[in-house]
Amino acid sequence: MYDIAVIGGGVVGCAVARELSRYNASVCVIERQSDVCMGASKANSGIVHAGFDAARGSMKARYNVRGAEMMPELCAFLGVPYMNNGALVVAFSQPERSEIERLFAQGKENGVKGLRIVERDELLLLEPKLSPDAVCALLAETSGIVSPYELTFAMADDAAVNGAQFMLDKRVSGAKRTDKGWQLSVGGDESVECRLVISCAGVHAGEIRELFGADSLKIIPRRGVYYLLDHEEAPAFSHTMFQTPTPMGKGVLVTPTTHGNLLIGPTAEDIENADNTACTNEELQKALLMAKKTYPALSLRTNITNYAGVRAHPEDDDFHIGEISGAEFVLEASGIESPGLSAAPAIGESLAALAAEKLSLTKKSSVLPPVQQKKPFREMNDDERREACKADAEYGAVVCRCETITLAEIRASLRRPVPARTVDAIKRRTRAGMGRCQSGFCLTRVMEAIAEEEGIPLTRVTKQGAGSEIAPEYIGDVLRKEADDGKN
Ligand SMILES: Cc1cc2nc3c(=O)[nH]c(=O)nc-3n(C[C@H](O)[C@H](O)[C@H](O)COP(=O)(O)OP(=O)(O)OC[C@H]3O[C@@H](n4cnc5c(N)ncnc54)[C@H](O)[C@@H]3O)c2cc1C
Numbered sequence: 001m002y003d004i005a006v007i008g009g010g011v012v013g014c015a016v017a018r019e020l021s022r023y024n025a026s027v028c029v030i031e032r033q034s035d036v037c038m039g040a041s042k043a044n045s046g047i048v049h050a051g052f053d054a055a056r057g058s059m060k061a062r063y064n065v066r067g068a069e070m071m072p073e074l075c076a077f078l079g080v081p082y083m084n085n086g087a088l089v090v091a092f093s094q095p096e097r098s099e100i101e102r103l104f105a106q107g108k109e110n111g112v113k114g115l116r117i118v119e120r121d122e123l124l125l126l127e128p129k130l131s132p133d134a135v136c137a138l139l140a141e142t143s144g145i146v147s148p149y150e151l152t153f154a155m156a157d158d159a160a161v162n163g164a165q166f167m168l169d170k171r172v173s174g175a176k177r178t179d180k181g182w183q184l185s186v187g188g189d190e191s192v193e194c195r196l197v198i199s200c201a202g203v204h205a206g207e208i209r210e211l212f213g214a215d216s217l218k219i220i221p222r223r224g225v226y227y228l229l230d231h232e233e234a235p236a237f238s239h240t241m242f243q244t245p246t247p248m249g250k251g252v253l254v255t256p257t258t259h260g261n262l263l264i265g266p267t268a269e270d271i272e273n274a275d276n277t278a279c280t281n282e283e284l285q286k287a288l289l290m291a292k293k294t295y296p297a298l299s300l301r302t303n304i305t306n307y308a309g310v311r312a313h314p315e316d317d318d319f320h321i322g323e324i325s326g327a328e329f330v331l332e333a334s335g336i337e338s339p340g341l342s343a344a345p346a347i348g349e350s351l352a353a354l355a356a357e358k359l360s361l362t363k364k365s366s367v368l369p370p371v372q373q374k375k376p377f378r379e380m381n382d383d384e385r386r387e388a389c390k391a392d393a394e395y396g397a398v399v400c401r402c403e404t405i406t407l408a409e410i411r412a413s414l415r416r417p418v419p420a421r422t423v424d425a426i427k428r429r430t431r432a433g434m435g436r437c438q439s440g441f442c443l444t445r446v447m448e449a450i451a452e453e454e455g456i457p458l459t460r461v462t463k464q465g466a467g468s469e470i471a472p473e474y475i476g477d478v479l480r481k482e483a484d485d486g487k488n
Helices: 011-020 059-078 094-109 120-126 148-161 202-211 281-294 340-359 382-391 407-413 423-430 443-454 473-487
Strands: 002-007 027-030 087-091 115-119 136-140 144-146 165-167 174-177 182-185 191-199 219-229 240-243 253-256 262-265 303-314 320-323 330-334 398-400
Touching: 002 011, 002 182, 002 340, 011 027, 011 148, 011 340, 027 148, 027 191, 059 144, 059 148, 059 320, 059 340, 087 094, 087 120, 094 115, 094 136, 115 120, 120 136, 144 148, 148 165, 148 340, 148 423, 191 202, 191 340, 202 219, 202 303, 202 330, 219 281, 240 281, 253 281, 262 281, 320 340, 330 340, 398 443, 407 423, 407 443, 423 443
Parallel strands: 002 027, 002 191, 027 165, 087 240, 191 330
Antiparallel strands: 087 136, 115 136, 174 182, 182 191, 219 262, 219 303, 240 253, 253 262, 320 330
16 A cells, blocks of 8 residues: 555656655556656657746746756756756748747736746847848847666666666556555556645646546647757757747757757647557658758758657647646646656656645655666766776777767666666666667677566567567577578
8 A cells, every 4th residue: 555656657647646656655656658757758859948928827937937947957956967958939921920929028016036028130140051031039048958767767666776666668547446546557456546636747648647547638749850860079059949939839950958859849730549659651751841041051861760659739828737626636637748857857846745734745855866877988088987997897898879878887777776677768867878879889789688587488579568579589599490401
């Protein structure tokens, strides 16, 4: 019996779990996928929005502004890459200027600091590769970029070190009220009992409401596709470059990432199947065309991969954070589309406090410090590299050549408090496979590390959980048969 069960291990669920781990309470996170950070939290723009886009008085505005305020300190505490690079929302015509002025006024009302309107000449000095068609822009100095998965993993690890339990590959498919709280069905005959539930189920939040017999909430899955360009000494833009927003969202942006890549996207397409993260040619072409408005010299020569994320767009266009009416002792963070990544720390803080109030929880007198990840090998100088190799010879084995990731780092990711168990989980924790060759070189060595650590045959190593085995038994059978046939 847990005090609190959090449904969903995205950035919001992990932020909630981390804050709850500061209280004297037993906490579990139930995630239907093979790892945390498998939903929208792994496939977004990584922008810590300043807070000028959301309508005044909305939950989005409130949580965005507070979350963005918390983010620099939180990232420093957890050792997560964060950069305060600032954002520019560019107008390309005089009618768009009035929208820029509206955003400026709205941002001030929302309490966002460091906003000003920049005229064309200054704008082109700030960002020389910007289209000369730009008229003016809103500069948001407090906007930043973060690694969304590293933030999620670090919060999950910190929660786990402080007592939260993570149950992966468990989908909550039913909920029964008991005299002590709730009994959640999580597959087969298994169930989890708890006093209070917090739903952080992303694009599936509406279905979770239904499980608890509460009023439904319509969530429209809205997909966006991206181009990721290889990292360079200096990405083409230092600021996050937005276009003037439309009713479908913030438009296609061009932004550096915390690892020095250039990211282009996302589009906005309403889809039926919330789990469909396909990148269609049509949307990719749209993204390219729109991005060229900002960056006319854009070339796809260094495009290393494409991906898509699905926003949980609530019909009423605002976050739902708090108690679910009609379901006792069930809280939620639903309809958390953008700026949900920016808002996550604030949502965690607020929902944990509400849960503590409802269950009369007290704060722990002390908490364990976060597990500090070692400095990445690729960022070490020669002396540091020599010392690292002396202490652990596996630092001498570079597994991913594109990103310079060593076997020691891959092993460490398999031993984190919420450990990597799949190829993609290692990729997101270490960057092995994120480079130009997209794991063409390192895949087999990463698979070997997983097989060794988990004590399983290579045939059971998966890309991202059951059903995604990379070298399943039957391939071995086929190869053996081919070899035999060749011999005969
Ligand atoms: C294209 C795109 C761009 C974005 N850009 C930005 C940005 O730049 N800045 C920003 O602030 N925000 C951005 N966002 C929004 C941000 O990514 C999301 O708001 C945030 O990731 C939501 O986190 P979450 O934890 O609520 O959802 P998710 O990350 O989707 O996590 C929900 C989890 O719940 C699990 N789950 C669902 N149902 C069940 C069940 N029945 N049982 C168990 N587990 C379940 C899922 O498997 C999933 O892991 C963007 C989103 C998208 C899609």
